[in-house]
Amino acid sequence: xxxxxxxxxxxxxxxxxxxxxxxxxxxxxxxxxxxxxxxxxxxxxxxxxxxxxxxxxxxxxxxxxxxxxxxxxxxxxxxxxxxxxxxxxxxxxxxxxxxxxxxxxxxxxxxxxxxxxxxxxxxxxxxxxxxxx
Numbered sequence: 001x002x003x004x005x006x007x008x009x010x011x012x013x014x015x016x017x018x019x020x021x022x023x024x025x026x027x028x029x030x031x032x033x034x035x036x037x038x039x040x041x042x043x044x045x046x047x048x049x050x051x052x053x054x055x056x057x058x059x060x061x062x063x064x065x066x067x068x069x070x071x072x073x074x075x076x077x078x079x080x081x082x083x084x085x086x087x088x089x090x091x092x093x094x095x096x097x098x099x100x101x102x103x104x105x106x107x108x109x110x111x112x113x114x115x116x117x118x119x120x121x122x123x124x125x126x127x128x129x130x131x132x133x
Contacts, residue, residue, distance in 0.1 A: 004042055004133045007119045010066060010073050011035035017066035017073075019044070021055040028055060032064075036094045038087055042114045042133070044079070045091045047102065053110055057081070062114075070123055077117035087111050 011017050012035055019032040030052060034045040046052050056062065056079040064075040082088075088104035091111050102109040120130040 002119070002121055002129050002131050004037065004040075004119075006121075007073060007075065007133075008035045008037055008042060010068065010071075010121070011064070014066035014068040014073075017064050019052070020063040020065070021052055022059045022061065023051070023055050024058075028052070034091060034095055034098075036091050038082075038090045038111075038113075042075075042077075042117065043082070043087065043091060043111050044114065045088075045095070045098065045102075045109065045111050047108045048110045049108055056112060070125070072122050073119060074122070075114070075117055075119045077114035079112035080115050082111050082113050087113075 016031045016033055018029050020027055020029045032044060036043045060078040060080065062077055062079055066073045085104050088109050088111050092098055092102060092104055092109070118130060118132050120128050122128045
């Protein structure tokens with residue numbers, strides 16, 4: 001059975017995944033690259049100045065989709081901002097290349113914990129594998 005660790009490993013292997021949000025009824029999809037486990041939960045990172053931040057605060061429902069080696073992963077979840085410094089620092093330690101643009105004390109760096117999540121691994125050659133976290 002797949003786990004949250006499998007989902008994060010897949011997102012990292014894919015390198016880029018696509019994050020979908022709602023912008024007042026208009027779907028918005030953009031490439032993302034952060035996927036990190038902190039305190040047992042999946043976290044993503046963005047900047048508070050970006051539209052995606054506003055969208056997730058207005059409507060926390062999101063979907064993620066990634067594809068690698070004939071398999072795709074979809075995650076539906078709710079984003080919950082974690083404003084703790086240690087959560088932001090943990091993300092930036094996992095992605096040191098982000099430090100060129102962000103730091104945990106800049107007032108812009110933002111991390112979201114994904115909750116009420118359901119993940120589905122799919123391919124054309126095997127049955128779907130789904131789990132919740």
